[in-house]
Amino acid sequence: MNIFSRRGVSTPMVVGIIVVILVIVGVVMFLKSTPGADNAGVTVALGAQNNSNESGTAKFIEKEAGKLKVVLALTGSPAGVSEPAHIHAGSCVNLGGPKYTLTPLVGGKSETMLDITLDQLLSELPLAVNVHKSATEASVYVSCGNIPGGNTAQEGNGGVVPVAQGKTYAIEITAAGFKPSKLTIATGDTVEFTNKDTIPHWPASGPHPAHTTCPGFDSTPGINPGATYSHTFTEANVCPMHDHLKTSITGTITVQ
Numbered sequence: 001m002n003i004f005s006r007r008g009v010s011t012p013m014v015v016g017i018i019v020v021i022l023v024i025v026g027v028v029m030f031l032k033s034t035p036g037a038d039n040a041g042v043t044v045a046l047g048a049q050n051n052s053n054e055s056g057t058a059k060f061i062e063k064e065a066g067k068l069k070v071v072l073a074l075t076g077s078p079a080g081v082s083e084p085a086h087i088h089a090g091s092c093v094n095l096g097g098p099k100y101t102l103t104p105l106v107g108g109k110s111e112t113m114l115d116i117t118l119d120q121l122l123s124e125l126p127l128a129v130n131v132h133k134s135a136t137e138a139s140v141y142v143s144c145g146n147i148p149g150g151n152t153a154q155e156g157n158g159g160v161v162p163v164a165q166g167k168t169y170a171i172e173i174t175a176a177g178f179k180p181s182k183l184t185i186a187t188g189d190t191v192e193f194t195n196k197d198t199i200p201h202w203p204a205s206g207p208h209p210a211h212t213t214c215p216g217f218d219s220t221p222g223i224n225p226g227a228t229y230s231h232t233f234t235e236a237n238v239c240p241m242h243d244h245l246k247t248s249i250t251g252t253i254t255v256q
């Protein structure tokens with residue numbers, strides 16, 4: 001005779017109650033862990049900086065109350081290098097100090113859990129996600145994306161809604177110059193220059209030699225034959241461009 005039957009409760013009944021409780025706990029845990037429970041998300045396009053060819057996305061996913069998961073994914077990252085990343089104040093063209101430290105990228109990937117809500121983060125705009133070349137070369141930025149404000153794609157239910165990423169346009173450089181030499185793009189679009197000549201070329205924003213009209217548009221130290229340089233234009237402007245090595249080669253990129 002055991003203790004349960006002494007109190008008038010049979011052993012099978014106790015086992016049955018325990019099984020029912022375990023099933024309920026299991027169902028609740030399963031529902032909480034279902035990916036569809038993510039209740040909001042934002043995706044930010046990260047554009048290559050300083051000739052890095054490293055671009056990709058930063059995804060902000062609100063997993064649960066007060067927790068924001070940040071997933072960074074870049075292509076073109078060098079293997080085996082740890083790349084520091086932060087959410088900075090300001091925008092990519094006018095970057096302020098770091099406000100939130102993200103897990104350094106390894107192989108172009110990182111995940112961070114921040115103790116804030118998406119709404120709290122967006123209340124601190126302007127902000128930008130910025131990736132640094134390495135711990136020892138943190139002053140060199142390799143990829144950046146502005147966290148968008150009013151037109152941010154968000155949804156109350158059902159997970160991540162990607163923000164439309166910018167298009168990429170190609171300009172070839174030959175001995176004859178830029179092809180095309182005039183291009184109209186939208187804010188957030190990227191232009192990839194490919195050097196099809198046999199000598200180096202150095203596309204950059206006007207005016208020569210300061211390159212300041214469209215800050216950051218400067219392929220320093222130039223593009224070798226066969227190589228490429230990409231720049232994402234984040235602000236509306238008319239950007240005169242030239243070859244810093246041969247200033248008779250000119251063109252215009254209009255960012256609308």
Ligand SMILES: [Cu+2]
Pocket residue numbers: 204207208209210211242243244245
């Ligand atoms: Cu120049």
